[in-house]
Amino acid sequence: MEILVCARRVPDTSENEIELNNSGNDIERDDLVYSINEPDNYAVEEALQIVAREGGHVTVVTVGSEEDEEVLRREMAMGANQAVLLSDEAFNGSDGQGIATILKAYIVKNHYDLILTGVQAEDGAAQVGGMLAALLDYPYASLVNSIQVLDAKKLKVSREIEGGSKEVNEIDLPCVLSIQTGINEPRYVGMRGIRQVASVEIPTLGLGELGVDAGAVGEAAAKVKRVDYFVPVAGKGAEILQGKREEIITKLIELMKAKGGLK
């Protein structure tokens, strides 16, 4: 099975406190720790496990810039066979439909049986996978938390619905699935693995090579644009307990007793 995984490099929210920059038009990006978007990493692991069972190849693709190569290399160190960077100044400022349009252009020039995305990017809208499927006229399932290959033409997938319940579907190939965290246990990537792929050539394709219509991507085509970031004014907000740790603990114990949290 030929599998394409769409992946993105994002600021890692578990490693950073996200703050606004001085002009409020963006988050403060200096000193941010970036990593692969969490569900995308699960998607790569899932692709590797399917290929280990069924045969085939895993390709990882990102729409971005040179800086994003680091996540492609990381996923190659994990075991992906190839990586591709789709990059062009004309792509800057694309909205979700623009990103999906660029990915589609790459996909129709190649052959993939299965395309995986993450459910949502940290600063995203859980949209690119569903848009890509509609552009390709492939079936789509979101929030996928298990995949079973039934035969060369179809999969059995389950989707995560409310309260931890699952919705089981059969879906025809080729298809697009958005992968939810927790579907598997992504393998560890060590420094050694990263070093081994450090000098692998990663092909970069731009507007011309992909045959993307310049009018369909980039800022001018974007129907949805972020204007600025702000920190919402909190409601009443928590009463922050102040003082030495012992004092805070004494106060907290009193409060919890009063509220029935301690017998």
Add this chain to the structure above:
Amino acid sequence: MARIFAYIEHKDGLANDSAIEFLGTAKKIDPAVSPTAIVAGFGAGLDTTCNSLLNSYAEVWKVAHEALAYPNAELVRQALVAILPAGCILLVPHDHFGIDLSPGLSIDTNSAFASDVVDIEGVEGNSLKLVRQEFGGQVSAHVRCDISSGAILNIRPGAFKPQETLALNAVLVDKSAEVGTLTAKRRFVETIIADGGGVDISKEPVLVSVGRGIQEKDNLAIVQELADAMGAVVSCSRPVVDAKWLEKSRQVGSSGKTVKPKVYLACGISGSFQHLAGIKGNPFLVAINKNPKAPIFQVADVGIVDDILEFLPELTSQIRETCCVSAGK
């Protein structure tokens, strides 16, 4: 101004809470427009839902189709493409169904798409200004949406106040005939209900809940010891379950359990809306987090800015000394 539609999710003849919330959302987009409800499905439940909506929506579109007896988003999408007028705005709940349906629908209808919308600031010409959150709720963003060819908006459940409008002379329009045949390359097989195995956190009065801030599986012992000293039970956020450190039955949130404790201690949990969605009944909420800007502090009653790996063990020993519950429940 564009026509506004509200997609109504329903089950067993009952409309989802989003139905009355969408009346409020629509008002914020355009107070002059009366939104139209769209209800798709099959059988008695569909009719009951439609009739109940006639009290609050001036117009209700019913789409009855055997293939829609289960709301397979791939089929619902086809049905909507067939009936939606060009250039309209459609409101959809931002949940597992809306996430499945809307991005693709925005392509099929050539509309703008925005998801997890938490507020609407208004419309200027063809530009709708709305608010969404990014980075797990740490920051919010204003987003402009070009609605000249319509828009699909996935709205966060609970973000808009329910609006009890009274519709007079409401009309029910049967749109079923316009839908035609529906076939999808994805077929619904069955729903598997989460098994109730393990501890039932949904009934526990005191929960010590742990998040990614615990950092390593081995550190969970700290949390268990605190819970034992308090006579409480351990619950958690999703990343702890994803990492397989605790069972799924311990997860609080939209894709986990709904809990209604008296006291909830959130330890190293940032406070994403999916997590908060599982905490009901307005408990006394204590948040312990080393980041003073963590969103959880906006909703907690009491906050402590500290490192849980240091704070929790000290809290545990203090409780053991001063409280009557013996260690190890």
